[in-house]
Amino acid sequence: MRDDIESSRRGVGGYTIIEVLVALTLLLTAMVPLAIVLSTGLRATVTTNTRMQARELTATEIDRTRSLKFEAIGIGSATSKFATATNDAQLAPETGYAGLVAGPETVVTSSGDTFTVTRDVRLLVNSSKSVATKTKKIIVTVSWTDPAPASFIELSTVIGPTDMAK
Numbered sequence: 001m002r003d004d005i006e007s008s009r010r011g012v013g014g015y016t017i018i019e020v021l022v023a024l025t026l027l028l029t030a031m032v033p034l035a036i037v038l039s040t041g042l043r044a045t046v047t048t049n050t051r052m053q054a055r056e057l058t059a060t061e062i063d064r065t066r067s068l069k070f071e072a073i074g075i076g077s078a079t080s081k082f083a084t085a086t087n088d089a090q091l092a093p094e095t096g097y098a099g100l101v102a103g104p105e106t107v108v109t110s111s112g113d114t115f116t117v118t119r120d121v122r123l124l125v126n127s128s129k130s131v132a133t134k135t136k137k138i139i140v141t142v143s144w145t146d147p148a149p150a151s152f153i154e155l156s157t158v159i160g161p162t163d164m165a166k
Contacts, residue, residue, distance in 0.1 A: 054142040054153040061140040070161050072097035087125040116143045135160040
């Protein structure tokens with residue numbers, strides 16, 4: 001009878017608690033680093049996507065500004081005019097033009113991300129030549145706080161009166 005009990009115990013298939021714990025430990029040892037890698041990859045993807053959207057928005061603003069008449073390029077609230085301003089002064093548009101809004105202006109993209117756009121136009125005098133050349137430096141900054149980490153993209157371009165189509 002005792003042999004029957006022993007043989008029936010050996011014949012029952014299954015795992016002991018120790019075997020299950022060892023298997024779970026091995027599984028968790030493999031899964032935790034994988035979860036960390038996936039989480040880091042997702043965060044990097046979100047950050048890259050946000051930076052790409054901000055850069056596209058900044059480039060669009062620069063292109064939009066460059067498409068204006070030279071006389072219209074300036075910050076509407078500024079007072080210095082191109083002809084009389086000193087180097088690095090914030091420029092106003094010429095009389096009769098509204099100019100750009102300095103900002104900050106909030107822009108929400110189709111994906112739901114919120115960006116803050118600021119614009120600046122400065123006089124840039126190149127005095128390294130025998131005749132000093134005056135140009136306008138257009139600076140556009142797009143910043144964001146969410147998704148984290150908060151950051152910004154700034155692009156600038158220089159444009160002179162001869163660069164514009166009449």
